[in-house]
Amino acid sequence: MSNNGKYMWWKHGVIYHIYPLSFYDSNDDGKGDIPGIIEKLDYLSGLGIDAIWLSPIYTSPMVDFGYDVSNYREIDPVFGTINDFLQLLHEAHSRNIRVIMDMIMNHTSHLHPWFQESRSSRYYNPKRNWYIWHSPKNGRKPNRWKSAFGGSAWEYDKSTKQYYLHTFLKEQPDLNWWNTSMRKAFFDDIEFWLKLGVDGFRFDAINMIVKDKKLRNNPLFFDYFNYKKKLATRNQPGSYSIIKLLRKLLDKYENKVGIGEIYSLPPGNSKISASYLGNGNDSLHLTFDFSLIFRWWNARSYYKCIQNWYDHIPDKGWPSIVLSNHDLYRSINRFGIGLHKKEKAKVAAVLLFTLRGTPFIYYGEELGMKNTKIARSCIKDPVGKRYWPFYSGRDKARTPMQWNDQQNAGFTNAKPWLPINKDFIENNIEKQKDNNDSLFNIYKTLIYLRKKHKPLNAGDWKPLIYGIKGVLAYSREFENETIIVVLNFTSARKNINLKMNEEMKILFSTHPKRSNKIQLENLQILPFEATLIESRI
Numbered sequence: 001m002s003n004n005g006k007y008m009w010w011k012h013g014v015i016y017h018i019y020p021l022s023f024y025d026s027n028d029d030g031k032g033d034i035p036g037i038i039e040k041l042d043y044l045s046g047l048g049i050d051a052i053w054l055s056p057i058y059t060s061p062m063v064d065f066g067y068d069v070s071n072y073r074e075i076d077p078v079f080g081t082i083n084d085f086l087q088l089l090h091e092a093h094s095r096n097i098r099v100i101m102d103m104i105m106n107h108t109s110h111l112h113p114w115f116q117e118s119r120s121s122r123y124y125n126p127k128r129n130w131y132i133w134h135s136p137k138n139g140r141k142p143n144r145w146k147s148a149f150g151g152s153a154w155e156y157d158k159s160t161k162q163y164y165l166h167t168f169l170k171e172q173p174d175l176n177w178w179n180t181s182m183r184k185a186f187f188d189d190i191e192f193w194l195k196l197g198v199d200g201f202r203f204d205a206i207n208m209i210v211k212d213k214k215l216r217n218n219p220l221f222f223d224y225f226n227y228k229k230k231l232a233t234r235n236q237p238g239s240y241s242i243i244k245l246l247r248k249l250l251d252k253y254e255n256k257v258g259i260g261e262i263y264s265l266p267p268g269n270s271k272i273s274a275s276y277l278g279n280g281n282d283s284l285h286l287t288f289d290f291s292l293i294f295r296w297w298n299a300r301s302y303y304k305c306i307q308n309w310y311d312h313i314p315d316k317g318w319p320s321i322v323l324s325n326h327d328l329y330r331s332i333n334r335f336g337i338g339l340h341k342k343e344k345a346k347v348a349a350v351l352l353f354t355l356r357g358t359p360f361i362y363y364g365e366e367l368g369m370k371n372t373k374i375a376r377s378c379i380k381d382p383v384g385k386r387y388w389p390f391y392s393g394r395d396k397a398r399t400p401m402q403w404n405d406q407q408n409a410g411f412t413n414a415k416p417w418l419p420i421n422k423d424f425i426e427n428n429i430e431k432q433k434d435n436n437d438s439l440f441n442i443y444k445t446l447i448y449l450r451k452k453h454k455p456l457n458a459g460d461w462k463p464l465i466y467g468i469k470g471v472l473a474y475s476r477e478f479e480n481e482t483i484i485v486v487l488n489f490t491s492a493r494k495n496i497n498l499k500m501n502e503e504m505k506i507l508f509s510t511h512p513k514r515s516n517k518i519q520l521e522n523l524q525i526l527p528f529e530a531t532l533i534e535s536r537i
């Protein structure tokens, strides 16, 4: 194991992603909050996770639900107070759970005092260049850069007669990372949290923070290959340099982690995601690769995708494994149309916890929470509002956690900020806890096994069956211990030969009734079975 066999929390552990507005409401205003998270720490510790990552909880007008920050050193009253946060840190740490915050460096809220000052005048304004301002070009927008949320990325400011850039909403003006005074002020804000004892950050849209200085246009969308390669608004050399400085800042403190959200176009470009790991110890510790998320349910396609991700990881680097988050559909809704979703979710769980890399769980995935249908009048996500009825937005995967079958799924006693999925009566944590065969208990067992067996949390990965005929098998090896993982992606029984004669022991199977002793040269795998086989009897 790296670090002289020491268990490193961000590398060998499991990270749980909380969307705070939807986790647990402690004060009955219909919205989740920090004291609510504190109340649920025992639940999280029982699940066995090592760290929580909180989507943003800073002061915000909530136009993009916290991803538009107006003060990076304060907690938004919706979530509680700074004292609540300090208590969360303390309580989490005392249970050996680390706390990772979201850090949004690409943009601030339009209500951030820096932007207010920046837009106040064009000349003799020390903060004017903290954001990206340009004069009209021939009476028009400076170029044709597009906002990720639709429309132009430029907004005209009548009073100073210039445009400012916004990669997302117009209420999220982009910071100018070429400006060293802004950089220093921002790094001070980051350090503020490090000094308080936060264990790391998930850096939002970090591959977009620096844009082409010459404002070159992006290729048109239908120019697919150039679009893939040459975006003037992402993956600029400047972003890589800033990330190296960020790493230096994190390294001033012990045991901190920097995780990058690397969103590529088209999504899921493992090479680009891996490039932000630098040489493995000078850039981000972990980056997200979304390629598995954009895959059809198919063993071969999953295999290719995983292999491709690993091929790009630098020698000293470490992968992350992510199957869902707050911007995308719930994973269970993506595992193909039709039947067997629950069975597929179990196979996916085994994959998540047995691949090489740090697994991320998005809250509710441990019980297979589904997308929730949101009526138009209830849509909160600005992207959903903009694109309805073609796309109803991201709310469907952000609905309240389903704790039990009581009123509002035990999330709140008030009207919840987003509707609760109607299946909560059947599908909730309390119910699944009592059922040995539930997805929740599978998550719990797998997290336990992953922690216990070094091959699973730190070992090498060797593919054995490359997704042919719907089966993916691989081994994880560490010193003299080997664990073989076999995943059947199909509804048919499969006979496979792993070309090893030793008799081995089943460590775990999604089919609890399968017998314990097996022969590797003639192994029958049940429909949608995922199993872990140990080489030490």
Ligand code: GLC
Binding pocket: 064, 067, 068, 104, 168, 204, 205, 261, 263, 326, 327
């Ligand atoms: C990231 C976040 C997303 C947010 C956007 C703008 O992609 O994950 O939720 O809307 O950045 O900050």
